[in-house]
Amino acid sequence: MDAPESGKVSFQEEALPHLDAVYRFALRLAGSPDAAEDLVQETFLRGFRAWDQYTPGTQCKSWLFTICRNVFLRQRERGQRHDEIVQKNVASGGGISGTGVSVVNPVWQASQDLDPEGEFFSSIVDAEILEAIDGLPEEYRTAVVLSDLEGLPYAEIAELMEVPVGTVKSRLFRGRRQLQQKLYEYAVEQGYISPERQDVAG
């Protein structure tokens, strides 16, 4: 049965404008441009087929992100994606304690005398930042990408990830701290910041 022409037009008008955002999200999930394209195509195909289930005027971008993430997770469960970077990063610790995490960021503490306003972040190249994001555990990475890169509010992220808002906040907190730790270490390595004592938490 051919799709009604009006249905196709509506999908093009409402869903396709989010292609760049879905591609960016897919790239962070899948880790390579080829895998991201597969994920994007599958996402939009499923969205197109399920378009009658979408309520026009609601959060289309979040709806597409939800489909994208679900496709990614199912593929991963089937063993079609293997995140070796994440395994290495988790094994190396990440520098975050399991309980009693301080409100004072360890990276702030380490850099406060030399670079109190974190200007070293602006010296780090984009590729290194993206690699650091890709190295986060999937749950933290998804939360950081959806909040910091795509600007989704906590409530939408919670619905997308099927967790409470409190869990989103926790994942963002831990994901950001891990990311900052990694970028701080990279900045020290590159000489963007030169602490006399490298006593970051870890």
Next chain:
Amino acid sequence: MILRAIKKWMGLAEGDGTASDMISCEDALAGIYEFLDGELDDPSSERIQAHFDVCERCYPHLASERSFKAALQRAVDNQRAPEAVKSRLMAVLAETTM
């Protein structure tokens, strides 16, 4: 000196947000992510902003988090789906029925 005078007028010790409606450093730092993410209601957001406006110890932390957030956003600023990806997707959708 001017900042200290303002804090004294507001009844604050240096770095200590204990005026009648001024939150503490710990509370300001604990709420920093929700503040930056725009998740707080207006009164809470204003209280946190007021703390960072006057607290010399806490303000650098706010600036650092903003710098971090800006770096993340910059990293994907120019990321777009390649034209080839768009073309192939359009071709696949054109062949697909609902």
